[in-house]
Amino acid sequence: xxxxxxxxxxxxxxxxxxxxxxxxxxxxxxxxxxxxxxxxxxxxxxxxxxxxxxxxxxxxxxxxxxxxxxxxxxxxxxxxxxxxxxxxxxxxxxxxxxxxxxxxxxxxxxxxxxxxxxxxxxxxxxxxxxxxxxxxxxxxxxxxxxxxxxxxxxxxxx
Numbered sequence: 001x002x003x004x005x006x007x008x009x010x011x012x013x014x015x016x017x018x019x020x021x022x023x024x025x026x027x028x029x030x031x032x033x034x035x036x037x038x039x040x041x042x043x044x045x046x047x048x049x050x051x052x053x054x055x056x057x058x059x060x061x062x063x064x065x066x067x068x069x070x071x072x073x074x075x076x077x078x079x080x081x082x083x084x085x086x087x088x089x090x091x092x093x094x095x096x097x098x099x100x101x102x103x104x105x106x107x108x109x110x111x112x113x114x115x116x117x118x119x120x121x122x123x124x125x126x127x128x129x130x131x132x133x134x135x136x137x138x139x140x141x142x143x144x145x146x147x148x149x150x151x152x153x154x155x156x157x158x
Contacts, residue, residue: 005075008126012133013061013070013078020058024051030092030111037104038095046092053088057081079132086137089115 031047060078064070070078093111096104119133 005072005128006126007069009075009079009129010064010070011125012082012129013064013075016057016078016082017061017065020054024054027054034092034096034107037099037101037107042095046088049088050085053081053084057085079129082129083132083137086115086133090137
């Protein structure tokens with residue numbers, strides 16, 4: 001287990017800590033914008049969950065941001081917040097996808113690709129970080145949308 005929680009996770013944590021203000025601004029803007037497609041309660045729940053997850057991420061990644069190595073337990077805690085955040089974004093995308101509108105499908109795809117982009121640009125320092133930050137949360141969405149087109153309610157698909 002210790003080998004999986006490698007030093008690359010410290011770099012991921014430091015970058016994650018650094019990007020907190022921008023991520024929260026984008027999260028709030030997306031939550032507000034998505035109220036045009038989803039019930040406001042769903043968007044508020046997304047924003048609330050992300051706020052808690054990001055706050056915990058700040059606590060778990062501050063040490064690495066300051067240049068110190070983290071213990072395996074702290075690395076695991078920070079990695080857990082990355083997973084929670086990625087799943088939250090993927091879930092928002094799934095809600096948009098099942099909305100059944102072309103706008104929902106486009107927004108869902110943009111969100112899903114953004115999670116994958118985050119994994120490629122920030123979580124690449126650690127194989128486990130890449131899997132947890134993008135591949136793991138992304139798999140169910142892509143599988144669900146592509147494996148059975150009859151279950152896709154998006155009216156923009158053939």
